[in-house]
Amino acid sequence: MANATVPTFQDLILTLQAYWARQGCVVLQPYDVEMGAGTFHPATTLRALGPEPWNAAFVQPSRRPADGRYGENPNRLQHYYQFQVILKPSPGDILERYFGSLKAIGIDAANHDIRLVEDDWESPTLGAWGLGWEVWCDGMEVTQFTYFQQVGGIDCNPVSGEITYGLERLAMYVQGVENVYDLDWNGQGVRYGDVFLRGEREFSAYNFEHADTAMLLRHFADAEAQCRALIERGLALPAYDHCIKASHAFNLLDARGVISVTERAAYIARVRALAKASCEAWLQAKAR
Amino acid sequence: MAELLLEILCEEIPARMQARAADDLARLVGEALKTSGLAVEGLQTFVTPRRLVLVVTGLPLAQPDTSEERRGPRRDASEQAIKGFLNSVGLSREQVEERDTGKGVFLFAVVQRQGRATRDVLAKLLPETLVKLPWPKSMRWGTGDFRWVRPIQSVLCLFDGEVVRFSLGPVASGQRTAGHRFHAPVAFPVADFADYRQKLREAHVMLSAGERRDFIEAQARFAAAQRRLTLIEDAELLDEIAGLVEWPVVLRGAIDPSFMDLPPEVLRAAMRNHQRYLALADQSGVMAPAFIVVANLEAKDQGRAIVAGNERVLRARLADARFFWDLDRKQSLASRAPKLRDIVFHARLGTLDAKVDRIEALAADLAKVVTGADREKVQVAARLAKADLVTGMVGEFPELQGVMGSYYARHGGEPDDVVRAITEHYSPKGPGDRCPTAPVSVVIALADKIDTLVGFFAIGETPTGSKDPFALRRAAQGVIRLILENGLRLSLKQVFAQAARLYTNGPSAKAGKLDADELLAFIADRLKVHLREQGVRHDLISAVFGRGGEDDLVRLMARVEALRRFLAGDDGTNLLTAYRRAGNIVRIEAKKDGRAYDGPADPARFRAPEEKALHEALLAVQKTGADALAAEKFTAAMAALAQLRRPIDAFFDKVTVNAPEPELRANRLKLLAQIRGALDGVADFSQIEG
Numbered sequence: 001m002a003n004a005t006v007p008t009f010q011d012l013i014l015t016l017q018a019y020w021a022r023q024g025c026v027v028l029q030p031y032d033v034e035m036g037a038g039t040f041h042p043a044t045t046l047r048a049l050g051p052e053p054w055n056a057a058f059v060q061p062s063r064r065p066a067d068g069r070y071g072e073n074p075n076r077l078q079h080y081y082q083f084q085v086i087l088k089p090s091p092g093d094i095l096e097r098y099f100g101s102l103k104a105i106g107i108d109a110a111n112h113d114i115r116l117v118e119d120d121w122e123s124p125t126l127g128a129w130g131l132g133w134e135v136w137c138d139g140m141e142v143t144q145f146t147y148f149q150q151v152g153g154i155d156c157n158p159v160s161g162e163i164t165y166g167l168e169r170l171a172m173y174v175q176g177v178e179n180v181y182d183l184d185w186n187g188q189g190v191r192y193g194d195v196f197l198r199g200e201r202e203f204s205a206y207n208f209e210h211a212d213t214a215m216l217l218r219h220f221a222d223a224e225a226q227c228r229a230l231i232e233r234g235l236a237l238p239a240y241d242h243c244i245k246a247s248h249a250f251n252l253l254d255a256r257g258v259i260s261v262t263e264r265a266a267y268i269a270r271v272r273a274l275a276k277a278s279c280e281a282w283l284q285a286k287a288r
Numbered sequence: 289m290a291e292l293l294l295e296i297l298c299e300e301i302p303a304r305m306q307a308r309a310a311d312d313l314a315r316l317v318g319e320a321l322k323t324s325g326l327a328v329e330g331l332q333t334f335v336t337p338r339r340l341v342l343v344v345t346g347l348p349l350a351q352p353d354t355s356e357e358r359r360g361p362r363r364d365a366s367e368q369a370i371k372g373f374l375n376s377v378g379l380s381r382e383q384v385e386e387r388d389t390g391k392g393v394f395l396f397a398v399v400q401r402q403g404r405a406t407r408d409v410l411a412k413l414l415p416e417t418l419v420k421l422p423w424p425k426s427m428r429w430g431t432g433d434f435r436w437v438r439p440i441q442s443v444l445c446l447f448d449g450e451v452v453r454f455s456l457g458p459v460a461s462g463q464r465t466a467g468h469r470f471h472a473p474v475a476f477p478v479a480d481f482a483d484y485r486q487k488l489r490e491a492h493v494m495l496s497a498g499e500r501r502d503f504i505e506a507q508a509r510f511a512a513a514q515r516r517l518t519l520i521e522d523a524e525l526l527d528e529i530a531g532l533v534e535w536p537v538v539l540r541g542a543i544d545p546s547f548m549d550l551p552p553e554v555l556r557a558a559m560r561n562h563q564r565y566l567a568l569a570d571q572s573g574v575m576a577p578a579f580i581v582v583a584n585l586e587a588k589d590q591g592r593a594i595v596a597g598n599e600r601v602l603r604a605r606l607a608d609a610r611f612f613w614d615l616d617r618k619q620s621l622a623s624r625a626p627k628l629r630d631i632v633f634h635a636r637l638g639t640l641d642a643k644v645d646r647i648e649a650l651a652a653d654l655a656k657v658v659t660g661a662d663r664e665k666v667q668v669a670a671r672l673a674k675a676d677l678v679t680g681m682v683g684e685f686p687e688l689q690g691v692m693g694s695y696y697a698r699h700g701g702e703p704d705d706v707v708r709a710i711t712e713h714y715s716p717k718g719p720g721d722r723c724p725t726a727p728v729s730v731v732i733a734l735a736d737k738i739d740t741l742v743g744f745f746a747i748g749e750t751p752t753g754s755k756d757p758f759a760l761r762r763a764a765q766g767v768i769r770l771i772l773e774n775g776l777r778l779s780l781k782q783v784f785a786q787a788a789r790l791y792t793n794g795p796s797a798k799a800g801k802l803d804a805d806e807l808l809a810f811i812a813d814r815l816k817v818h819l820r821e822q823g824v825r826h827d828l829i830s831a832v833f834g835r836g837g838e839d840d841l842v843r844l845m846a847r848v849e850a851l852r853r854f855l856a857g858d859d860g861t862n863l864l865t866a867y868r869r870a871g872n873i874v875r876i877e878a879k880k881d882g883r884a885y886d887g888p889a890d891p892a893r894f895r896a897p898e899e900k901a902l903h904e905a906l907l908a909v910q911k912t913g914a915d916a917l918a919a920e921k922f923t924a925a926m927a928a929l930a931q932l933r934r935p936i937d938a939f940f941d942k943v944t945v946n947a948p949e950p951e952l953r954a955n956r957l958k959l960l961a962q963i964r965g966a967l968d969g970v971a972d973f974s975q976i977e978g
């Protein structure tokens with residue numbers, strides 16, 4: 001589809017940013033801590049709590065160490081981009097707004113089969129859950145749509161609507177590309193592989209083979225201790241940073257295959273405890 | 289008489305919840321109308337992915353008037369009591385009457401209640417009923433606390449053509465709805481159900497799920513026939529798809545032929561699970577490189593983009609499947625087995641690796657009672673049965689467990705019996721599923737299911753009511769069918785004890801203590817259900833079970849069958865009559881006398897020749913009956929019983945049981961009681977009905 005109207009990868013980001021800015025969202029830049037999904041961004045997790053309205057949109061690089069495929073799988077990446085929108089409280093026309101964003105990036109609902117398919121979202125590490133759908137476009141999942149019910153074990157009131165676009169997948173769809181590394185990044189000769197292929201190879205090697213597990217175990221314990229100490233002092237934001245760091249250390253350990261089935265549940269519970277405590281501290285500090 | 293129309297339009301309702309919601313709505317509103325004294329002519333519900341609809345016809349415009357009589361205190365009761373009564377019925381002293389009930393003179397009041405307007409009743413009844421609708425999962429949205437399956441967009445409610453005013457959470461009722469999400473999103477008013485249905489159709493919404501399903505099926509068959517293909521039946525998937533679309537548009541896509549060498553089960557799984565595509569077959573029944581996708585849109589480009597998109601998605605899925613297929617075959621199935629250590633069977637029952645060890649040990653025992661089960665093959669099959677759970681393909685498509693194991697085992701050169709057993713050991717998966725008959729398959733299937741049953745019963749995780757999270761009823765049903773359909777002779781209690789020992793003695797000594805009788809009773813219950821489904825009289829089953837102690841299902845069934853045939857003839861029915869007569873007399877007299885008449889009759893006290901003859905017949909029958917039972921000749925045992933008929937009839941004809949001499953009477957009652965004893969050796973005849 002070498003078509004002049006087909007958006008490049010960066011067009012897609014710019015278009016979505018502009019669209020959601022017009023919808024009243026604060027456009028943020030990526031958070032500077034490694035995390036598994038945009039939901040971990042404090043602009044989502046923490047801001048979903050408490051009574052204040054909050055509308056934000058941002059790109060968040062997401063790290064999933066176990067999904068690395070050394071750059072050899074056309075669909076799977078250990079580092080990819082999510083475009084995240086959070087609208088609090090969820091407006092009555094949130095779906096119409098979302099469909100508007102698809103139209104903005106060139107997906108015309110008159111020619112494409114857009115469907116909302118049940119998908120209940122749960123994050124055991126964040127102690128969070130919500131109901132919603134995966135959005136299918138012609139059979140392809142392009143977005144995760146969730147009404148947050150709980151975050152950090154705390155009821156969300158008001159409820160936030162979270163829209164998470166998988167940018168690579170969406171771009172592959174609109175560009176008609178079957179290999180992520182072939183995505184046209186900027187319309188001027190740079191492809192996704194030029195930017196990220198080497199990273200996928202090297203990080204896959206790191207994630208699966210070379211990450212120092214003794215060091216990671218230390219990092220996990222340190223992050224956990226630091227998080228707890230900061231919560232004692234009511235410093236919710238830095239505490240939460242360390243919760244995210246612990247979560248990433250766990251993901252790396254998991255990818256290295258050093259966590260057994262039984263230990264796994266225990267590690268997840270430890271991260272969840274940090275997330276809950278951070279969320280509680282966030283609300284308490286605001287209350288003061 | 290008037291019509292009620294209610295529509296709740298909301299964001300997409302999960303397909304699996306729709307049919308149940310429509311049923312619940314019909315039931316709850318039906319009950320509420322009845323409680324409110326509102327009779328109806330018809331009540332119907334409809335459901336689409338976005339709307340839940342109720343139509344009630346023939347409602348009266350008002351509730352009927354009612355009058356109720358209430359009794360108050362005595363005429364001469366305290367002033368306070370009388371005043372309280374008058375207040376409670378809202379009448380004055382002159383308006384109540386006095387009546388002599390025979391037990392005194394009381395005050396009586398007739399309270400007249402005027403029926404309320406149906407519209408007013410509905411305005412209260414509907415919101416109260418709707419909040420009771422039991423969604424499996426519900427949610428809040430926006431700033432409210434109201435819960436529904438997904439956010440509500442509008443509530444349409446008309447009675448007799450006019451809006452019934454109420455609020456459902458944050459949404460006020462009105463007379464407008466909207467059509468298809470993309471074809472006709474602008475709200476419009478409707479007048480009544482006929483108008484609603486008509487306008488919805490114009491707005492690209494097919495209201496009835498059954499109609500959508502039938503339409504999809506017919507269109508899919510047509511699209512298949514155009515390519516000289518046929519639709520592979522999948523009723524469950526058709527139902528699900530009908531719940532995913534308001535305006536079905538059936539399209540046909542092509543599968544890249546280079547993927548057609550993948551196992552057909554893999555193609556099906558990739559198409560069905562993730563994508564909900566219907567599969568097609570060519571004239572020889574082989575899967576065709578084409579699929580049916582049902583869109584929710586009449587696209588401007590006739591669906592070209594939709595088909596192209598879906599074909600691309602399927603290509604990516606099949607490329608993944610091909611990757612796993614190639615990768616999985618690089619490693620032998622046997623070499624994967626150690627990884628089962630990482631998979632937990634159940635937190636309190638250890639890992640799958642340990643389960644495999646137990647299956648292997650139990651299978652070695654069971655192989656002895658299954659004719660033709662080669663011990664070596666049984667052992668190999670046991671070791672490999674679960675190994676595919678750690679392959680990439682089964683990780684991606686869990687429903688292919690067993691099937692992939694067989695493919696990989698064949699690839700690894702395992703013998704046919706082993707290959708077959710790996711797939712078949714999960715069978716039978718339900719009443720409609722084929723039961724394995726190949727010896728090795730039977731052994732492994734039985735060992736796996738018994739191990740599961742014994743494990744969960746030992747830790748008290750037994751099914752209760754509708755809750756059976758570990759599918760133990762299905763496992764029990766499987767055990768029953770495997771035993772009966774293959775005529776396996778085994779003592780279930782002994783097998784259970786052995787299976788329980790494997791839990792406690794093996795490396796995964798985690799289980800609690802098994803109550804084998806509890807598990808046997810559970811199997812008996814399932815057997816009754818199983819046989820009832822096959823039309824076997826339940827009283828015969830109870831009669832044979834009633835004897836207790838039987839744990840050989842094949843022997844048990846032979847008894848049931850012999851009993852059925854016996855009772856179908858004259859000898860049986862007459863003997864049953866005699867049995868009941870004897871039993872009734874003994875029971876009545878025993879009750880009268882406050883003593884039991886057990887123990888043998890004393891031959892020295894016999895007077896009539898009929899007594900002696902009956903006694904001798906009983907002794908003879910007990911002997912031949914016991915011999916026949918021991919030899920498992922149940923028909924012969926029944927025939928022996930038939931010998932009793934004549935002496936019993938003669939006894940009742942000629943002998944007076946209630947003789948004036950107490951000792952003679954007691955002896956005759958004992959003799960009658962012995963009839964029961966003789967029959968009970970074969971079956972508990974007291975359980976038989978009719």
